[in-house]
Amino acid sequence: MSFVSHVECTICGARHDAKRLLTVCEKCGQMLAVRYDLVRVTASVTKDALRLRAPSMYRFRELTPLDDAERPVTLGEGGTPLLELPRLAAHLGIGKLWAKDEGQNPTGSFKARGLGMAITRARTLGARGFVIPSAGNAGGAAAVYAARCGLPCVVIVPRGTPSAAVAEAQIAGAHVFTIEGSIATAGKVAAKVAPQLGWFDLSTLKEPYRLEGKKTIGLELAEQLGWRMPDLLLYPTGGGTGLVGIPKGYEELRAMGWLSGALPRFFAVQAEGCAPVVKAFADGAETTTAWENPTTHAAGLRVPSPFAGRQMLRLLRDTRGGAVAIGEAAIREAQRLVARTEGIWTAPESAALVAALAELKDRGEAFRDAEILLILTGAGLKYEPPPLAAPTDLAGTEEEILARVRRVAGA
């Protein structure tokens, strides 16, 4: 049984029929969100019952928008580990540091959750193909889930998008296009060509179901932390799906009485070369303004005009959080630091979170007793590695080879 009550505009509150293939608010053009009959959800599931279910994005089925018998288009997304990072915490002088390692999802990024859910619902509601503008990982994920259900997909990415994400979309049979500019340029083409093809436009948060996929990170976190919330939560912010989705999950559990207390302080972390949310937050603005000439090697952060700017800024202010911009060199250094101290080769986007912790400490945040959670959104394997020294080559006699290894390894 679906527990969805209706779909609602996040700005003007207009109600929409959840049985239709929806995009944005028909009244004001803003972002839609799915609402549930939480009283009925509370009466239908217990924490103990939940504990017996398989770890997956669909574990908390009652809080997903799926119909009664609807089969998800799935590759096993969700159920990612919550990892304690004691060595990195000690290095940074932080009380308790946790990471949700979303790089362990199919496709190597948390985009699998959002696109898996969006494509599941769109297919059920009649979509015959998909068009997606992307900075990389979303396009790869859309292509993969489209292939999984046998539907065609157009992916439009900026030139210079990390090659693994482009290859991922191509090998899954998508029609992949590159374009000069950013995801914003790609988005304009997608919006025009999707109706011409008769296919569904999966642009970030311009349909209500990708958010429901991202929300499951919040549901999993709540359970994994023992039905508590952390003090601070840092999120690498492009279009902001997690920054809107994770608190949505927390709020629903709070309304059910499964969580109590204040939301964590949410922090948006961006790249210095593309920081519209950081700028709008510092300016006290209500929404973001388009960032000119966005540049960063953290491809997922290269989003010059996020559609959900308003919703993100509202959350950052309501939770007394903040926003931090990180430079390219600091991102690369942080990527090496996380791998060296904890063994996690995370994506550059999420490595920026670690640099942001250092920056926040410099600003005077006291983290000694804080419990901090990082959303590590993707796997570093999908990107060019940061600069590393060439491995030492072994040649010569056996004795020379052994001597070299001893000398270099420093026994």
Ligand SMILES: *Cc1c(COP(=O)(O)O)cnc(C)c1O
């Ligand atoms: C897309 C992406 C982001 C940004 O996510 P948004 O939901 O667009 O804010 C961060 N990290 C990685 C690895 C991504 O692929």
Ligand SMILES: [Zn+2]
């Ligand atoms: Zn509206």
